[in-house]
Amino acid sequence: PVASQSKAEKDYDAAMEKYKAAEEDLKKAEAAQRKYDEDQKKTEEKAKETEEASKRQQAANLKYQLKLREYLKYIQEKNKEKIAKAEKEMNEAKQEEDKEKANLNKVLAKVIPSDRELEKTRQEAEKAKKNIPELKKKVEEAKQKVDAAKQKVDAEHAKEVAPQAKIAELENQVHRLEQDLKDINESDSEDYVKEGLRAPLQSELDTKKAKLLKLEELSGKIEELDAEIAELEVQLKDAEGNNNVEAYFKEGLERTTAEKKAELEKAEADLKKAVDEPEAPAPAPAPKPAPAPKPAPAPKPAPAPKPAPAPKPAPAPKPAPAPAPAPAPKPEKPAEKPAPAPKPETPK
Numbered sequence: 253p254v255a256s257q258s259k260a261e262k263d264y265d266a267a268m269e270k271y272k273a274a275e276e277d278l279k280k281a282e283a284a285q286r287k288y289d290e291d292q293k294k295t296e297e298k299a300k301e302t303e304e305a306s307k308r309q310q311a312a313n314l315k316y317q318l319k320l321r322e323y324l325k326y327i328q329e330k331n332k333e334k335i336a337k338a339e340k341e342m343n344e345a346k347q348e349e350d351k352e353k354a355n356l357n358k359v360l361a362k363v364i365p366s367d368r369e370l371e372k373t374r375q376e377a378e379k380a381k382k383n384i385p386e387l388k389k390k391v392e393e394a395k396q397k398v399d400a401a402k403q404k405v406d407a408e409h410a411k412e413v414a415p416q417a418k419i420a421e422l423e424n425q426v427h428r429l430e431q432d433l434k435d436i437n438e439s440d441s442e443d444y445v446k447e448g449l450r451a452p453l454q455s456e457l458d459t460k461k462a463k464l465l466k467l468e469e470l471s472g473k474i475e476e477l478d479a480e481i482a483e484l485e486v487q488l489k490d491a492e493g494n495n496n497v498e499a500y501f502k503e504g505l506e507r508t509t510a511e512k513k514a515e516l517e518k519a520e521a522d523l524k525k526a527v528d529e530p531e532a533p534a535p536a537p538a539p540k541p542a543p544a545p546k547p548a549p550a551p552k553p554a555p556a557p558k559p560a561p562a563p564k565p566a567p568a569p570k571p572a573p574a575p576a577p578a579p580a581p582k583p584e585k586p587a588e589k590p591a592p593a594p595k596p597e598t599p600k
Contacts, residue, residue, distance in 0.1 A: 260408045264401035271394035278387040281380035288377035291365045298362050305356040312349035319345040411524060415471055418527050422464040429457040459531055470523040477516040484509040 257265070319342035326334040365373065436449050488505045491497040 258405075258408055260401065260404040264398070264405045267394065267397040267401040271391070271398045274387065274390040274394045278384065278391050281384050281387055284373070284376040284380040285384070288370075288373040291370055291373050294362075294364045295370060298359065298364050301359045301362075302356070305352065305359045309349070309352035309356045312345070312352040316342065316345040316349040415467055415523050415527050419464065419467050419471065422460055422467070426457065426460050426464060429453055429460065433457065463526070463531055466526050467523065470519055470526060474516065474519050474523060477512055477519060481509060481512050481516060484512060 319338065323335065323338040323342045326338045433450060433453050436446055436453070439446065441449075484505060488502065488509060491502045491505060
C-alpha cells in the first residue's frame with residue numbers, strides 16, 4: 253500500500269500545477285503570435301507568387317496571340333512555306349500559355365486565411381504580445397516555487413532514507429565487531445591479553461546492537477502504521493461514496509485515521525531522534541595495576557626458650573561413696589478370699 257502524501261509533496265504538486273498552467277498560457281500566447289506571423293507570411297507569399305505567375309501567363313498569352321495573328325496572316329497570303337512554320341510556332345506558344353495558365357491556377361488554389369480571419373489572428377497576436385512579458389515572469393516565479401518545493405521534498409526523502417542508511421551502517425559495524433571478537437578468541441594470545449582486547453570491543457558491540465535494535469523496532473512500527481493508514485483511507489473513501497454507510501461508522505474511521513496519523517508522526521519523530529542522537533562511547537577498560545614487588549623475606553626470629561613445665565596439681569581426694577538406699581518394704585499379704593457360698597440343693 254502507498255502511504256498518503258506528505259505536506260511537502262502536496263505543496264510540490266500544487267506548485268508544479270501552477271507552473272504548468274503558467275507555461276501553457278505562455279505557449280498559447282506565443283502560438284497566437286506565431287500563427288499570425290505564419291498566416292501573414294502565407295498571404296504575402298501567395299500574393300507574390302500570384303503576381304509572378306500572372307505576369308508569366310500574360311506574357312505567354314501575348315506571345316500566343318502574336319503567333320496566331322502571324323499564322324492567320326500567312327493563311328490569307330496563301331504562303332504555304334510560312335504557314336507551316338507559323339503554325340508550329342503558334343502551337344508551341346499555345347502550349348507555353350497553357351502551362352503558365354495551369355501554374356497560375358495552382359497558385360490561386362493555395363489556401364490562405366481570409367482577410368477577416370487574418371484580422372482576428374492579428375488582434376490575438378497583438379494581445380499576446382502585450383501579455384508575453386508578464387506571462388514569462390509568472391512562469392519564472394512558478395519555476396522558482398517548484399524548485400523550492402522540490403528541495404523540501406528531497407530533504408524529506410533524505411530524512412526517510414537516513415534511518416535505513418543508518419541501519420545498514422550499524423549492521424556492517426556489528427558484523428565487523430563480531431568478526432574482530434571471533435578473531436581475538438581464536439588467536440594464540442594469552443587469556444589476559446585476549447580479555448584486554450575483548451572488553452572494549454564487546455562494550456562497543458553491545459552499544460551498536462542496542463541502537464540497531466531500537467532503530468529496527470521504530471522503522472518496523474512506521475511501516476505498519478503506514479500500511480494501516482493507507483487501508484483506513486481506502487475504507488474511508490469507499491464509505492464516503494456509499495450512501496448506505498452510517499455516519500457514525502465514517503466518524504469512527506476518521507477518528508481512527510487521525511489517531512494513527514498522530515501515532516505515525518510521533519514514531520517518525522522518535523526515529524529521527526534515535527538516528528541523530530550520538531552513541532554512548534563504550535567505557536575504556538581500566539588498566540590493570542602492575543603487580544607490587546614482593547618484599548624480601550624478614551629474618552626468622554630466634555626460637556624463644558621453652559618455659560619450665562608447670563607443677564602438676566595434687567589429685568583431688570575422692571569423695572566417699574554414698575550410702576546404699578534402704579530396701580523398699582514388701583507389700584502386705586493379700587486378704588484371704590471368702591469361702592464359696594453353699595450350692596442350693598436340687599429337688600429330688
